Amino acid sequence: MKKGQYKSIAAQIMDDYGSYLDGEALPGERELAEKYGVKRSTIQYALGKMAEQELVYRRRGAGTFIRKKNSSIMNISDAAVQGTKGISALVRSYGIKVNTVVLVSGTITGNRFLENKLQLQEGEPIFALHRVRYSNEKPLAVEYTYIPKELFPDIDKMDFREVSLYEYMESRGHLPDRYDKRLRVVKLFPKEARYLELPVDDPAFSFELIGVDKERHPVEYTESFLRCDKAEFRFTTRI
Protein backbone atom coordinates (compact mmCIF):
# COMPACT_ATOMS: atom_id res chain seq x y z
CA MET A 1 0.00 0.00 0.00
CA LYS A 2 1.29 3.44 -0.87
CA LYS A 3 1.90 5.60 2.14
CA GLY A 4 -1.21 7.51 3.15
CA GLN A 5 -3.28 5.90 0.39
CA TYR A 6 -5.91 4.80 2.88
CA LYS A 7 -6.65 8.48 3.57
CA SER A 8 -7.84 9.20 0.07
CA ILE A 9 -9.76 5.91 0.07
CA ALA A 10 -11.41 6.89 3.36
CA ALA A 11 -12.29 10.27 1.86
CA GLN A 12 -13.76 8.60 -1.23
CA ILE A 13 -15.78 6.21 0.89
CA MET A 14 -17.14 9.17 2.89
CA ASP A 15 -17.92 11.00 -0.36
CA ASP A 16 -19.87 8.05 -1.69
CA TYR A 17 -21.51 6.72 1.46
CA GLY A 18 -21.36 9.64 3.90
CA SER A 19 -24.98 10.49 3.18
CA TYR A 20 -26.14 7.01 4.23
CA LEU A 21 -28.30 6.88 7.34
CA ASP A 22 -27.05 5.80 10.72
CA GLY A 23 -26.61 2.02 10.79
CA GLU A 24 -26.77 1.52 7.02
CA ALA A 25 -24.34 -1.09 5.76
CA LEU A 26 -21.45 -0.33 3.44
CA PRO A 27 -20.75 -2.74 0.59
CA GLY A 28 -18.41 -5.61 1.42
CA GLU A 29 -14.64 -5.16 1.49
CA ARG A 30 -14.15 -7.05 -1.76
CA GLU A 31 -16.70 -4.92 -3.58
CA LEU A 32 -15.12 -1.70 -2.24
CA ALA A 33 -11.67 -2.91 -3.27
CA GLU A 34 -12.92 -3.47 -6.82
CA LYS A 35 -14.78 -0.19 -6.93
CA TYR A 36 -11.77 1.89 -5.92
CA GLY A 37 -9.21 -0.29 -7.66
CA VAL A 38 -7.10 -1.00 -4.58
CA LYS A 39 -6.10 -4.06 -2.60
CA ARG A 40 -8.47 -5.49 -0.07
CA SER A 41 -5.90 -4.85 2.66
CA THR A 42 -6.01 -1.12 1.86
CA ILE A 43 -9.78 -1.12 2.24
CA GLN A 44 -9.46 -2.98 5.53
CA TYR A 45 -6.91 -0.50 6.78
CA ALA A 46 -9.02 2.49 5.70
CA LEU A 47 -12.15 1.07 7.36
CA GLY A 48 -10.15 0.38 10.50
CA LYS A 49 -8.99 3.98 10.61
CA MET A 50 -12.53 5.20 9.94
CA ALA A 51 -13.78 3.06 12.81
CA GLU A 52 -11.18 4.67 15.08
CA GLN A 53 -12.52 8.06 14.06
CA GLU A 54 -16.02 6.80 14.77
CA LEU A 55 -17.18 7.40 11.21
CA VAL A 56 -18.23 3.77 10.90
CA TYR A 57 -18.52 0.78 13.17
CA ARG A 58 -17.76 -2.83 12.36
CA ARG A 59 -19.51 -5.94 13.56
CA ARG A 60 -17.71 -9.22 13.27
CA GLY A 61 -19.22 -11.35 10.56
CA ALA A 62 -21.80 -8.71 9.64
CA GLY A 63 -19.83 -5.94 7.97
CA THR A 64 -19.25 -2.22 8.27
CA PHE A 65 -21.95 0.33 9.08
CA ILE A 66 -22.23 4.08 8.93
CA ARG A 67 -22.13 5.71 12.35
CA LYS A 68 -24.14 8.84 11.81
CA LYS A 69 -24.37 10.16 15.31
CA ASN A 70 -20.69 10.90 15.51
CA SER A 71 -19.71 11.29 11.91
CA SER A 72 -22.04 14.15 11.12
CA ILE A 73 -21.35 15.78 14.44
CA MET A 74 -17.78 16.85 14.68
CA ASN A 75 -16.08 17.14 17.99
CA ILE A 76 -14.40 20.45 17.47
CA SER A 77 -12.82 20.70 20.88
CA ASP A 78 -9.37 20.41 19.32
CA ALA A 79 -9.89 23.51 17.30
CA ALA A 80 -12.15 25.21 19.77
CA VAL A 81 -10.43 24.65 23.03
CA GLN A 82 -6.84 23.57 22.82
CA GLY A 83 -5.47 23.45 19.39
CA THR A 84 -4.28 25.70 16.70
CA LYS A 85 -5.74 23.65 13.91
CA GLY A 86 -7.89 25.44 11.41
CA ILE A 87 -11.36 24.23 10.63
CA SER A 88 -10.23 22.76 7.33
CA ALA A 89 -7.52 20.59 8.86
CA LEU A 90 -9.94 19.42 11.51
CA VAL A 91 -12.73 18.59 9.11
CA ARG A 92 -10.29 16.77 6.84
CA SER A 93 -9.14 14.66 9.76
CA TYR A 94 -12.67 13.29 9.84
CA GLY A 95 -12.22 12.09 6.30
CA ILE A 96 -14.65 14.73 5.12
CA LYS A 97 -14.04 16.86 2.07
CA VAL A 98 -13.86 20.53 2.85
CA ASN A 99 -13.98 23.51 0.58
CA THR A 100 -14.10 27.22 1.04
CA VAL A 101 -15.90 30.03 -0.68
CA VAL A 102 -14.39 33.46 -0.16
CA LEU A 103 -17.29 35.91 0.07
CA VAL A 104 -15.12 38.99 0.09
CA SER A 105 -11.61 39.97 1.12
CA GLY A 106 -9.67 43.17 1.21
CA THR A 107 -8.07 45.84 3.34
CA ILE A 108 -10.00 48.14 5.64
CA THR A 109 -8.92 51.01 7.84
CA GLY A 110 -10.41 53.12 10.57
CA ASN A 111 -12.72 50.55 12.15
CA ARG A 112 -12.41 51.30 15.84
CA PHE A 113 -14.01 48.07 16.97
CA LEU A 114 -11.55 45.88 15.06
CA GLU A 115 -8.59 48.11 15.97
CA ASN A 116 -9.53 47.60 19.59
CA LYS A 117 -9.79 43.79 19.27
CA LEU A 118 -6.42 43.59 17.49
CA GLN A 119 -4.82 46.26 19.71
CA LEU A 120 -3.89 48.39 16.72
CA GLN A 121 -3.28 52.12 16.44
CA GLU A 122 -5.91 54.22 14.75
CA GLY A 123 -5.73 53.87 10.99
CA GLU A 124 -3.51 50.77 10.84
CA PRO A 125 -4.64 48.54 7.98
CA ILE A 126 -6.62 45.38 8.66
CA PHE A 127 -7.07 42.53 6.21
CA ALA A 128 -10.65 41.20 6.17
CA LEU A 129 -11.47 37.70 4.97
CA HIS A 130 -15.07 36.52 4.92
CA ARG A 131 -15.51 32.83 4.15
CA VAL A 132 -18.12 30.12 4.03
CA ARG A 133 -16.77 26.65 4.81
CA TYR A 134 -18.41 23.57 3.34
CA SER A 135 -17.99 19.96 4.37
CA ASN A 136 -19.12 17.42 1.82
CA GLU A 137 -20.69 20.27 -0.17
CA LYS A 138 -22.91 21.27 2.78
CA PRO A 139 -22.38 24.58 4.58
CA LEU A 140 -20.68 24.20 7.92
CA ALA A 141 -19.62 27.67 9.03
CA VAL A 142 -19.44 31.33 8.11
CA GLU A 143 -16.26 33.01 9.29
CA TYR A 144 -15.44 36.70 9.36
CA THR A 145 -11.72 36.97 10.03
CA TYR A 146 -9.61 40.10 10.54
CA ILE A 147 -5.83 40.14 10.50
CA PRO A 148 -3.35 42.95 11.16
CA LYS A 149 -1.89 43.65 7.75
CA GLU A 150 1.37 45.02 9.10
CA LEU A 151 2.46 41.49 10.05
CA PHE A 152 1.33 39.97 6.76
CA PRO A 153 2.25 42.45 4.02
CA ASP A 154 1.60 40.03 1.13
CA ILE A 155 -1.68 38.65 2.48
CA ASP A 156 -3.82 40.19 -0.26
CA LYS A 157 -1.90 38.22 -2.88
CA MET A 158 -3.02 34.89 -1.43
CA ASP A 159 -5.92 32.89 -2.79
CA PHE A 160 -7.67 31.61 0.33
CA ARG A 161 -9.90 29.30 -1.66
CA GLU A 162 -6.78 27.18 -2.11
CA VAL A 163 -4.38 28.23 0.64
CA SER A 164 -5.09 27.47 4.30
CA LEU A 165 -5.06 30.71 6.29
CA TYR A 166 -3.24 29.05 9.19
CA GLU A 167 -0.59 27.51 6.95
CA TYR A 168 -0.02 30.94 5.48
CA MET A 169 0.13 32.61 8.91
CA GLU A 170 2.57 29.95 10.11
CA SER A 171 4.79 30.50 7.07
CA ARG A 172 5.02 34.17 8.04
CA GLY A 173 5.93 33.29 11.62
CA HIS A 174 2.72 34.49 13.25
CA LEU A 175 0.50 31.49 13.77
CA PRO A 176 -2.11 31.95 16.50
CA ASP A 177 -0.68 30.14 19.51
CA ARG A 178 -3.31 30.82 22.17
CA TYR A 179 -6.87 32.00 22.12
CA ASP A 180 -9.48 33.88 24.01
CA LYS A 181 -12.78 32.47 22.79
CA ARG A 182 -16.39 33.14 23.55
CA LEU A 183 -19.02 30.62 22.63
CA ARG A 184 -22.73 31.35 22.50
CA VAL A 185 -25.79 29.90 20.87
CA VAL A 186 -27.61 32.57 18.87
CA LYS A 187 -30.56 32.81 16.53
CA LEU A 188 -29.43 33.37 12.97
CA PHE A 189 -29.66 36.66 11.11
CA PRO A 190 -30.94 36.56 7.53
CA LYS A 191 -27.46 36.95 6.06
CA GLU A 192 -25.82 34.09 7.97
CA ALA A 193 -28.96 31.95 7.65
CA ARG A 194 -28.67 32.22 3.89
CA TYR A 195 -25.01 31.17 3.88
CA LEU A 196 -25.69 28.24 6.20
CA GLU A 197 -28.82 27.27 4.22
CA LEU A 198 -30.98 27.40 7.33
CA PRO A 199 -34.20 29.28 8.15
CA VAL A 200 -33.80 32.69 9.80
CA ASP A 201 -33.88 32.43 13.62
CA ASP A 202 -32.64 28.85 13.63
CA PRO A 203 -29.96 28.41 16.29
CA ALA A 204 -26.24 28.40 15.52
CA PHE A 205 -23.06 28.32 17.57
CA SER A 206 -21.46 31.72 17.53
CA PHE A 207 -17.76 32.12 18.24
CA GLU A 208 -15.81 35.23 18.87
CA LEU A 209 -12.12 34.67 19.16
CA ILE A 210 -8.89 36.53 19.48
CA GLY A 211 -5.73 34.61 18.61
CA VAL A 212 -2.31 35.71 19.78
CA ASP A 213 1.04 34.50 18.48
CA LYS A 214 3.94 33.23 20.60
CA GLU A 215 4.93 36.82 21.46
CA ARG A 216 1.32 37.43 22.56
CA HIS A 217 0.58 39.85 19.73
CA PRO A 218 -3.02 39.62 18.53
CA VAL A 219 -2.84 38.17 15.02
CA GLU A 220 -6.46 37.21 14.43
CA TYR A 221 -9.94 38.33 15.35
CA THR A 222 -12.75 36.09 14.08
CA GLU A 223 -16.49 36.01 14.41
CA SER A 224 -18.01 32.78 13.18
CA PHE A 225 -21.32 31.00 12.98
CA LEU A 226 -21.44 27.23 12.94
CA ARG A 227 -24.32 24.90 12.22
CA CYS A 228 -25.40 23.26 15.47
CA ASP A 229 -26.18 19.98 13.74
CA LYS A 230 -22.57 19.69 12.61
CA ALA A 231 -20.61 20.24 15.76
CA GLU A 232 -20.27 19.58 19.43
CA PHE A 233 -17.66 20.78 21.88
CA ARG A 234 -15.91 18.34 24.15
CA PHE A 235 -13.28 19.25 26.64
CA THR A 236 -11.66 17.87 29.76
CA THR A 237 -10.67 20.04 32.69
CA ARG A 238 -8.47 19.19 35.63
CA ILE A 239 -10.13 20.07 38.89
Next chain:
Amino acid sequence: MRKRILFKEEEIAREIILLIENARLKEGDRLPAERQLAEEFGVQRDTVRCALEILLKKGELVKVPRQGYYVAPRKIALNIKDFSSVRKDVADIGKKYKATVLSFERVSLDSEQSEIAGLPEGTICYQVLRLRCDDDKPISVEKSYLPADHAPGLTKADVLSKPSSSVLKQKYGINLGSAQQKITQVYAAELEAALLKISRNEPLIRYEGIVYDKKGRVVEFFDNFIRIDCIEFRIRDFA
Protein backbone atom coordinates in the same frame (compact mmCIF):
# COMPACT_ATOMS: atom_id res chain seq x y z
CA MET B 1 -17.19 47.87 -8.59
CA ARG B 2 -15.46 46.62 -5.45
CA LYS B 3 -17.57 44.58 -3.12
CA ARG B 4 -18.37 46.23 0.16
CA ILE B 5 -16.61 44.49 3.05
CA LEU B 6 -18.40 45.92 6.06
CA PHE B 7 -21.91 47.30 5.97
CA LYS B 8 -22.46 50.62 7.66
CA GLU B 9 -25.11 49.31 10.07
CA GLU B 10 -22.80 46.47 11.15
CA GLU B 11 -20.03 48.97 11.79
CA ILE B 12 -22.34 51.13 13.90
CA ALA B 13 -23.54 48.05 15.81
CA ARG B 14 -19.94 47.12 16.59
CA GLU B 15 -19.13 50.68 17.66
CA ILE B 16 -21.95 50.44 20.17
CA ILE B 17 -20.73 47.03 21.38
CA LEU B 18 -17.32 48.62 21.89
CA LEU B 19 -18.90 51.33 24.05
CA ILE B 20 -20.55 48.60 26.13
CA GLU B 21 -17.36 46.52 26.42
CA ASN B 22 -15.39 49.57 27.50
CA ALA B 23 -18.09 50.31 30.07
CA ARG B 24 -18.83 53.68 28.50
CA LEU B 25 -22.36 52.31 28.37
CA LYS B 26 -23.38 50.18 31.32
CA GLU B 27 -26.02 47.54 31.97
CA GLY B 28 -29.39 49.29 32.23
CA ASP B 29 -28.19 52.54 30.61
CA ARG B 30 -30.56 54.12 28.17
CA LEU B 31 -29.19 54.81 24.71
CA PRO B 32 -29.44 58.28 23.18
CA ALA B 33 -32.34 58.79 20.77
CA GLU B 34 -32.00 57.50 17.20
CA ARG B 35 -31.70 61.02 15.86
CA GLN B 36 -28.86 61.86 18.22
CA LEU B 37 -27.03 58.60 17.43
CA ALA B 38 -27.41 59.32 13.72
CA GLU B 39 -25.78 62.71 14.22
CA GLU B 40 -22.97 61.33 16.36
CA PHE B 41 -22.08 58.59 13.91
CA GLY B 42 -22.74 60.79 10.89
CA VAL B 43 -25.16 58.36 9.25
CA GLN B 44 -28.83 58.19 8.28
CA ARG B 45 -31.44 57.37 10.90
CA ASP B 46 -32.35 54.25 8.91
CA THR B 47 -28.80 52.98 9.35
CA VAL B 48 -28.97 53.58 13.10
CA ARG B 49 -32.29 51.76 13.26
CA CYS B 50 -30.78 48.75 11.45
CA ALA B 51 -27.81 48.76 13.83
CA LEU B 52 -30.16 48.82 16.83
CA GLU B 53 -32.12 45.91 15.35
CA ILE B 54 -28.90 43.91 15.07
CA LEU B 55 -28.05 44.67 18.70
CA LEU B 56 -31.53 43.72 19.87
CA LYS B 57 -31.23 40.39 18.16
CA LYS B 58 -27.75 39.84 19.52
CA GLY B 59 -29.18 40.41 22.98
CA GLU B 60 -26.91 43.40 23.62
CA LEU B 61 -29.86 45.77 23.97
CA VAL B 62 -33.46 45.54 25.09
CA LYS B 63 -36.27 47.71 23.79
CA VAL B 64 -38.86 49.25 26.08
CA PRO B 65 -41.91 50.42 24.12
CA ARG B 66 -42.29 54.21 24.00
CA GLN B 67 -39.11 54.67 26.01
CA GLY B 68 -36.22 53.50 23.93
CA TYR B 69 -33.27 51.14 23.94
CA TYR B 70 -31.40 50.01 27.05
CA VAL B 71 -28.18 48.07 27.52
CA ALA B 72 -29.22 44.48 28.28
CA PRO B 73 -28.05 42.62 31.38
CA ARG B 74 -24.59 41.23 30.77
CA LYS B 75 -24.35 37.55 29.96
CA ILE B 76 -22.92 35.32 32.62
CA ALA B 77 -19.54 34.15 31.36
CA LEU B 78 -18.64 30.62 32.37
CA ASN B 79 -14.94 30.01 32.16
CA ILE B 80 -14.70 26.37 31.22
CA LYS B 81 -11.03 26.21 32.12
CA ASP B 82 -12.10 26.72 35.72
CA PHE B 83 -14.53 23.93 36.50
CA SER B 84 -15.41 24.89 40.05
CA SER B 85 -16.47 28.39 39.04
CA VAL B 86 -18.63 27.07 36.23
CA ARG B 87 -20.81 25.23 38.68
CA LYS B 88 -20.71 27.57 41.61
CA ASP B 89 -24.15 28.71 42.65
CA VAL B 90 -23.54 32.18 43.86
CA ALA B 91 -20.53 32.75 41.72
CA ASP B 92 -17.96 35.49 41.60
CA ILE B 93 -19.43 36.71 38.40
CA GLY B 94 -21.06 39.77 39.81
CA LYS B 95 -24.50 38.20 39.68
CA LYS B 96 -26.84 36.59 42.13
CA TYR B 97 -26.88 33.17 40.59
CA LYS B 98 -29.03 31.09 42.90
CA ALA B 99 -29.89 27.41 42.80
CA THR B 100 -33.08 25.82 44.08
CA VAL B 101 -33.29 22.06 44.57
CA LEU B 102 -36.60 20.98 43.01
CA SER B 103 -36.28 17.31 43.75
CA PHE B 104 -33.98 14.80 45.40
CA GLU B 105 -34.47 11.11 44.65
CA ARG B 106 -32.77 7.75 44.78
CA VAL B 107 -32.88 6.25 41.30
CA SER B 108 -31.42 3.30 39.47
CA LEU B 109 -29.81 4.16 36.14
CA ASP B 110 -31.61 3.14 32.96
CA SER B 111 -29.66 1.96 29.95
CA GLU B 112 -29.32 5.41 28.38
CA GLN B 113 -28.07 7.05 31.57
CA SER B 114 -25.68 4.22 32.27
CA GLU B 115 -24.22 4.49 28.79
CA ILE B 116 -23.66 8.23 29.16
CA ALA B 117 -21.95 7.82 32.52
CA GLY B 118 -20.07 4.63 31.69
CA LEU B 119 -21.60 2.93 34.75
CA PRO B 120 -23.45 -0.38 34.84
CA GLU B 121 -27.19 -0.31 34.26
CA GLY B 122 -29.07 -0.35 37.55
CA THR B 123 -26.38 1.57 39.47
CA ILE B 124 -28.04 3.34 42.39
CA CYS B 125 -27.60 7.12 42.26
CA TYR B 126 -28.93 10.16 44.00
CA GLN B 127 -30.57 12.39 41.43
CA VAL B 128 -30.73 16.10 42.18
CA LEU B 129 -32.85 18.40 40.02
CA ARG B 130 -31.77 22.02 40.33
CA LEU B 131 -33.12 25.22 38.88
CA ARG B 132 -30.69 28.11 38.67
CA CYS B 133 -32.00 31.65 38.54
CA ASP B 134 -30.57 35.12 38.19
CA ASP B 135 -32.84 37.05 40.53
CA ASP B 136 -36.21 35.76 39.33
CA LYS B 137 -35.18 34.84 35.84
CA PRO B 138 -34.70 31.11 35.33
CA ILE B 139 -31.41 30.38 33.60
CA SER B 140 -30.79 26.67 33.68
CA VAL B 141 -32.14 23.36 34.87
CA GLU B 142 -29.68 20.68 35.86
CA LYS B 143 -29.92 17.00 36.66
CA SER B 144 -26.98 15.83 38.67
CA TYR B 145 -26.39 12.15 39.50
CA LEU B 146 -24.18 10.97 42.33
CA PRO B 147 -23.47 7.22 42.58
CA ALA B 148 -24.65 6.17 46.05
CA ASP B 149 -21.57 3.99 46.58
CA HIS B 150 -19.38 7.08 46.79
CA ALA B 151 -21.87 9.23 48.67
CA PRO B 152 -23.58 6.89 51.16
CA GLY B 153 -26.34 8.50 53.19
CA LEU B 154 -26.51 11.67 51.11
CA THR B 155 -29.49 13.79 52.13
CA LYS B 156 -31.42 16.59 50.50
CA ALA B 157 -30.11 18.97 53.14
CA ASP B 158 -26.56 18.25 51.97
CA VAL B 159 -27.21 19.46 48.44
CA LEU B 160 -29.59 22.33 49.22
CA SER B 161 -27.04 25.07 49.32
CA LYS B 162 -24.02 23.56 47.57
CA PRO B 163 -23.23 22.23 44.12
CA SER B 164 -22.86 18.45 44.01
CA SER B 165 -19.10 18.49 43.55
CA SER B 166 -18.50 20.60 46.68
CA VAL B 167 -20.60 18.17 48.73
CA LEU B 168 -18.51 15.25 47.53
CA LYS B 169 -15.38 17.05 48.58
CA GLN B 170 -16.59 18.38 51.90
CA LYS B 171 -18.78 15.57 53.23
CA TYR B 172 -17.06 12.54 51.72
CA GLY B 173 -13.49 13.76 51.38
CA ILE B 174 -13.46 12.81 47.71
CA ASN B 175 -10.62 14.44 45.77
CA LEU B 176 -11.93 15.46 42.40
CA GLY B 177 -9.61 14.76 39.50
CA SER B 178 -11.09 15.80 36.20
CA ALA B 179 -14.30 16.52 34.36
CA GLN B 180 -15.18 15.51 30.81
CA GLN B 181 -17.64 17.97 29.39
CA LYS B 182 -19.65 18.46 26.24
CA ILE B 183 -21.63 21.37 24.83
CA THR B 184 -24.36 20.85 22.23
CA GLN B 185 -27.54 22.59 21.17
CA VAL B 186 -30.97 21.02 21.75
CA TYR B 187 -34.60 22.10 21.80
CA ALA B 188 -36.65 22.51 24.96
CA ALA B 189 -38.87 19.57 25.86
CA GLU B 190 -41.89 20.01 28.11
CA LEU B 191 -40.03 19.92 31.43
CA GLU B 192 -37.33 22.41 30.44
CA ALA B 193 -39.83 24.73 28.77
CA ALA B 194 -42.04 24.86 31.85
CA LEU B 195 -39.19 25.38 34.31
CA LEU B 196 -37.31 27.92 32.20
CA LYS B 197 -40.48 29.78 31.21
CA ILE B 198 -39.93 29.50 27.48
CA SER B 199 -41.88 27.88 24.66
CA ARG B 200 -41.39 24.27 23.75
CA ASN B 201 -38.84 23.77 21.00
CA GLU B 202 -36.96 26.95 21.83
CA PRO B 203 -33.23 26.32 21.40
CA LEU B 204 -31.22 25.59 24.53
CA ILE B 205 -27.58 24.94 25.30
CA ARG B 206 -27.02 21.45 26.65
CA TYR B 207 -24.00 21.16 28.90
CA GLU B 208 -23.18 17.65 30.06
CA GLY B 209 -20.32 16.31 32.06
CA ILE B 210 -18.81 13.39 33.92
CA VAL B 211 -16.76 14.12 37.01
CA TYR B 212 -13.98 11.72 38.04
CA ASP B 213 -12.13 11.58 41.31
CA LYS B 214 -8.33 11.31 41.52
CA LYS B 215 -8.63 7.51 41.34
CA GLY B 216 -10.55 7.76 38.07
CA ARG B 217 -13.93 6.72 39.49
CA VAL B 218 -17.12 8.39 38.28
CA VAL B 219 -18.36 10.35 41.27
CA GLU B 220 -20.93 12.52 39.50
CA PHE B 221 -22.43 13.16 36.11
CA PHE B 222 -24.68 16.01 35.14
CA ASP B 223 -26.94 17.19 32.37
CA ASN B 224 -27.64 20.90 32.25
CA PHE B 225 -30.08 22.77 30.00
CA ILE B 226 -29.32 26.47 29.71
CA ARG B 227 -31.23 29.35 28.15
CA ILE B 228 -29.26 30.74 25.24
CA ASP B 229 -29.82 34.39 26.14
CA CYS B 230 -28.13 34.34 29.56
CA ILE B 231 -24.89 32.47 29.31
CA GLU B 232 -21.75 32.45 27.24
CA PHE B 233 -18.85 30.06 27.58
CA ARG B 234 -15.43 31.61 27.82
CA ILE B 235 -12.36 29.67 26.87
CA ARG B 236 -9.28 31.68 27.55
CA ASP B 237 -5.84 30.19 27.41
CA PHE B 238 -3.72 33.24 27.96
CA ALA B 239 -3.76 35.89 30.66
